[in-house]
Amino acid sequence: xxxxxxxxxxxxxxxxxxxxxxxxxxxxxxxxxxxxxxxxxxxxxxxxxxxxxxxxxxxxxxxxxxxxxxxxxxxxxxxxxxxxxxxxxxxxxxxxxxxxxxxxxxxxxxxxxxxxxxxxxxxxxxxxxxxxxxxxxxxxxxxxxxxxxxxxxxxxxxxxxxxxxxxxxxxxxxxxxxxxxxxxxxxxxxxxxxxxxxxxxxxxxxxxxxxxxxxxxxxxxxxxxxxxxxxxxxxxxxxxxxxxxxxxxxxxxxxxxxxxxxxxxxxxxxxxxxxxxxxxxxxxxxxxxxxxxxxxxxxxxxxxxxxxxxxxxxxxxxxxxxxxxxxxxxxxx
Amino acid sequence: xxxxxxxxxxxxxxxxxxxxxxxxxxxxxxxxxxxxxxxxxxxxxxxxxxxxxxxxxxxxxxxxxxxxxxxxxxxxxxxxxxxxxxxxxxxxxxxxxxxxxxxxxxxxxxxxxxxxxxxxxxxxxxxxxxxxxxxxxxxxxxxxxxxxxxxxxxxxxxxxxxxxxxxxxxxxxxxxxxxxxxxxxxx
Numbered sequence: 152x153x154x155x156x157x158x159x160x161x162x163x164x165x166x167x168x169x170x171x172x173x174x175x176x177x178x179x180x181x182x183x184x185x186x187x188x189x190x191x192x193x194x195x196x197x198x199x200x201x202x203x204x205x206x207x208x209x210x211x212x213x214x215x216x217x218x219x220x221x222x223x224x225x226x227x228x229x230x231x232x233x234x235x236x237x238x239x240x241x242x243x244x245x246x247x248x249x250x251x252x253x254x255x256x257x258x259x260x261x262x263x264x265x266x267x268x269x270x271x272x273x274x275x276x277x278x279x280x281x282x283x284x285x286x287x288x289x290x291x292x293x294x295x296x297x298x299x300x301x302x303x304x305x306x307x308x309x310x311x312x313x314x315x316x317x318x319x320x321x322x323x324x325x326x327x328x329x330x331x332x333x334x335x336x337x338x339x340x341x342x343x344x345x346x347x348x349x350x351x352x353x354x355x356x357x358x359x360x361x362x363x364x365x366x367x368x369x370x371x372x373x374x375x376x377x378x379x380x381x382x383x384x385x386x387x388x389x390x391x392x393x394x395x396x397x398x399x400x401x402x403x404x405x406x407x408x409x410x411x412x413x414x415x416x417x418x419x420x421x422x423x424x425x426x427x428x429x430x431x432x433x434x435x436x437x438x439x440x441x442x443x444x445x446x447x448x449x450x451x452x453x454x455x456x457x458x459x460x461x462x463x464x465x466x467x468x469x470x471x472x473x474x475x476x477x478x479x480x481x482x483x484x
Numbered sequence: 485x486x487x488x489x490x491x492x493x494x495x496x497x498x499x500x501x502x503x504x505x506x507x508x509x510x511x512x513x514x515x516x517x518x519x520x521x522x523x524x525x526x527x528x529x530x531x532x533x534x535x536x537x538x539x540x541x542x543x544x545x546x547x548x549x550x551x552x553x554x555x556x557x558x559x560x561x562x563x564x565x566x567x568x569x570x571x572x573x574x575x576x577x578x579x580x581x582x583x584x585x586x587x588x589x590x591x592x593x594x595x596x597x598x599x600x601x602x603x604x605x606x607x608x609x610x611x612x613x614x615x616x617x618x619x620x621x622x623x624x625x626x627x628x629x630x631x632x633x634x635x636x637x638x639x640x641x642x643x644x645x646x647x648x649x650x651x652x653x654x655x656x657x658x659x660x661x662x663x664x665x666x667x668x669x670x671x
Contacts, residue, residue: 279545
């Protein structure tokens with residue numbers, strides 16, 4: 152037995168699994184309370200109170216919502232491609248969860264699942280896989296609105312992925328590493344948002360588009376497409392799409408904190424409590440996502456495409472050129 | 485541990501590749517191809533080629549296959565026989581090409597080849613891991629082929645735009661989907 156325990160591979164797998172389970176359950180809790188927060192904040196922004204009936208201050212509302220989703224009738228439309236119809240909601244959640252394996256929550260090894268030397272690329276790879284869920288969900292439902300929503304979302308996500316990838320290159324040039332831990336360490340004195348304000352702006356805009364949040368929620372524009380790609384989904388399958396959207400918001404906010412806002416770096420707190428800074432910044436960004444959703448109207452489709460291809464992409468490219476010149480100049484002097 | 489993972493990824497890769505060819509539904513075939521690309525990325529990871537593995541997922545699974553899936557989904561591919569080469573002829577060509585490929589495979593397995601990649605220790609000793617190593621080689625030794633490739637891609641892009649826009653006096657009317665056509669001035 153002792154010999155088995157001494158095997159470093161097995162130890163790594165064991166601890167990784169423990170961390171994954173912890174992160175998974177934390178994530179589910181955070182997602183359900185983020186939905187609650189969204190409803191509350193939306194309520195206050197619209198001069199009403201929001202959910203306040205279940206439990207004190209409505210705090211048990213997420214539990215009630217989850218139970219409701221589980222007990223609703225599950226419906227598969229006639230003529231749907233059954234297998235793909237079932238797989239699509241799972242694909243909505245998996246990529247977002249995989250990215251969590253490289254997010255460094257704090258300076259200690261215990262506060263991250265792993266640190267790989269291509270962490271940033273893993274994030275980009277997973278966000279590029281996210282498009283399958285919506286496209287396949289929309290296509291397999293055998294419904295015109297769902298199909299149109301799926302079609303829109305793939306065009307949108309492919310367009311905005313490019314600008315998002317390019318906006319992270321400025322950070323890479325400054326940090327000189329693809330490992331997220333190294334990127335955070337490089338921001339000990341100055342956060343990269345100070346040197347890369349344009350890249351940060353582009354990243355947050357594309358993040359809104361990648362997660363299909365308002366004002367970029369065209370794939371599910373209820374005014375024209377009923378509910379977009381998830382029109383035919385009900386019960387917990389719809390719940391998974393919902394979960395996937397919020398998990399994606401949290402993932403992308405984590406990456407934004409890591410790349411631009413200095414990760415766990417911050418004044419005052421001792422080394423053991425630095426991770427609190429990470430969660431404070433994460434909370435601020437999550438609030439930003441909700442705030443934007445209830446403040447701005449939805450873009451028109453051609454405006455969306457023009458913004459992506461004619462504004463964000465050239466800006467991101469110009470930012471790379473300028474940053475490269477800066478790095479070169481600093482290396483010279 | 486690494487041999488076990490290798491065999492798992494390899495089995496997945498072979499199984500998915502077979503399903504790509506054998507499955508009747510083209511969309512399912514395309515999805516199996518995505519899975520095949522992902523398992524190939526796993527094998528790259530085992531060879532300590534992290535950068536190539538991630539790029540494999542980003543470019544092939546995340547970008548190219550999405551466009552591929554688009555085409556497969558929105559074109560009606562059910563009528564197999566109506567256009568183009570006759571089915572029997574296609575089947576014959578398939579058998580001949582398959583036999584050639586099999587012969588090639590048998591011949592390749594009959595020979596001994598140099599051991600594949602360098603040992604893991606050698607790879608890891610490069611400063612900054614192999615992402616940096618690839619970058620350094622790409623922008624010094626292989627700079628010319630790299631630039632030529634980018635020009636080739638640019639030409640393809642310009643060509644695609646020209647074809648999509650159309651030519652002649654009616655070209656302006658064929659606006660890309662989603663854009664509102666400009667109001668016509670009364671002449």
